[in-house]
Amino acid sequence: MATIDLETEDKLEYNFYPVTSGSLTFKIRAPHDAHVALTSGPAESDPMYEIFIGGWNNTKSVIRKNRTKPDVAEAETPDVLNGEEFRGFWIRWSGGTIEAGHEGDSSPFLSYTDPEPAAIGYFGLCTGWGASGTWKVDGRDDLETPDALEYKYHPVLAGGLDIQIRSPHNCHVALTSDKQETDPMYELILGGWENTASAIRYRREKPDKVHVSTPHLLHAQEPRRLLIEWNNGHITARVTSRQHPIFLEWHDPNPIGISYFGVRTAWGATGKWRVKSYDPRDGLSGSAQPSAPSAPAPSGGGSGAVCWVPAKSGEVPPTAVQGGQDNGEPLYVARAPHEGALIPGKLVASHGVAYVAWGGAEHGKEEYEVLCDCACSWVPASGGQVPEGAVPGGQTEDGEPLFVGRVEHNGSLTVGKVQSSHSVLYIPYGGEELGFSDYEVLVVQ
Incomplete structure (x- = not known):
């Protein structure tokens, strides 16, 4: 936004x-x-x-x-x-x-x-x-930090931070109980030591609780995306999304309450940040969820037991997965890129396009991918929930995974996207993007 x-x-x-x-x-x-x-x-x-x-x-x-x-x-x-x-x-x-x-x-x-x-x-x-x-x-405008060991503090709204940062080295994130440095407090040093290592520090004291090699973690010109999460003293950091492994992890046996986060750069570095809060329990922004599979890359291809086949102009590959129907015509599970996102939706062969929902509207796409060769079933869910084994269909422009879902509406059984951060399934229908809190999710058997 x-x-x-x-x-x-x-x-x-x-x-x-x-x-x-x-x-x-x-x-x-x-x-x-x-x-x-x-x-x-x-x-x-x-x-x-x-x-x-x-x-x-x-x-x-x-x-x-x-x-x-x-x-x-x-x-x-x-x-x-x-x-x-x-x-x-x-x-x-x-x-x-x-x-x-x-x-x-x-x-x-x-x-x-x-x-x-x-x-x-x-x-x-x-x-x-x-x-x-x-x-x-607030549309997540850039927050600039100078070459100074001074944190800029903001209230936390949930247990995770989705960070995009442009900086050559030494980006620091503080987790505190007040809008200032507190004792105790946690600090994550990202790309420190001339962009060669990262660490978790407690009470601003050495030795570090965790110290790992992370060469070239940051970049001065290209934004690097990091996810930081905390829960009852368990602190983790990972790169880009949940398909990437955790590179920093520490568990505090005596957890402190975290109400604020601070960001800063120093030791010769300045930074431009975009920071968004998310709740890891809701699967926002690509956070780790053991029950959900990783989102596929926008280039397409298979994901585990599923395969996405490129097609266009109403083409239906021989092993396409049917996801629903409208007035007796089969609707197939498809996906297509739009505005930087990769969005699951419905293929209507008679229209020559696949439809996806985005920004309140239905968008037709002449070029798309169709889900094929999938031994799948549909499982009821609600409120943004994603069952174990759910088929990942794409991702938002911010990197949040989207899953394949469907719902019955006005006599049509229509395929769309489950977006956990919104607690809803969206379908493209009648020119609009419609949201439903109860739906079915496609799951690999």
């Missing part, structure tokens, strides 16, 4: 955008009534969640479900907004829990856990009740 600069009028009309993770950070300048909607599609619909910040003449904030009262969460927030200056906030969602907090604070001022979680694929922004607003939504 690119950074969004938006002016909203006093209209209570949402402007919708696709979500790219399980969290949203933004700044808003408004006197009161900044509203954020979380929905499955790019329009108001049930189910949906709304977070009202600075409502009731800037005296309180609430979470509302399905546009009905009573509100499911409420907090007194006097003067939380200001019409003359920007105020920063974050919203995060995972496993049915929705939270909202102030920029720089790791604890929420609003929280609600839905016993019947809804799929979230889009967010909407608006102002009303006499207020207009100016929004700046």
Whole structure:
């Protein structure tokens, strides 16, 4: 998602955008009534969640479900907004829990856990009740760090960091309990010692808890992607995605609480960072999940017991896997690249294209790949879950794995993409991208 600069009028009309993770950070300048909607599609619909910040003449904030009262969460927030200056906030969602907090604070001022979680694929922004607003939504702009041993701190929203970094050497990541260096704290030294080694350090003390050789881990001109995760004292780092092995790992027998992360560069190095939080339990951003297979490379080819065969213009290879039907016509499991992503979808031979869902719309592709020679079955799942043995169908433009799924809709059994970070299956249908929280996943037998 690119950074969004938006002016909203006093209209209570949402402007919708696709979500790219399980969290949203933004700044808003408004006197009161900044509203954020979380929905499955790019329009108001049930189910949906709304977070009202600075409502009731800037005296309180609430979470509302399905546009009905009573509100499911409420907090007194006097003067939380200001019409003359920007105020920063974050919203995060995972496993049915929705939270909202102030920029720089790791604890929420609003929280609600839905016993019947809804799929979230889009967010909407608006102002009303006499207020207009100016929004700046974080699109993971570059964060620059100088050649100085000074951390820039940010609140953690989950137990993982998806980092893209351009730097020649010596990129440091701190994990702390406060918005400053704390004792104890963890530090990951990436590409240190002139880009030859990496380490995990505890309490800023030597010897390092872990010290490994990592020649050429970083690059000054090319972004390198790293995933850092922590859970109950178990800290890991890996390169690019979950198909790559862990290169740093340490378990603290006396874990500390982690509420903030800091980044810095030093010893002659500067850096440009893009950092996104994700929850490893939800399979975001390519994090490790023992039950799920690795995503295939965009160049195609087989993955274990499956094979993707290039085709075009409605061609159906002899051993193509049928995934559904529409008005009696077979729909085959296919995939195609779009906007830097590789997306599983449906091949409709009579149309001469494969359809994939992206950015709220259905996109037809004359060139595509078809799943063939697969001994597979369909397994029910929901809420972004991916069963063991699920067939990987591609990846998002950010590297998150996408899996092959299907759902019945309006008499059609349609193939699409399971995107765990959105807790939903998306299908291309009728020109739109539609989200469903209950679906089936294709699994290798």
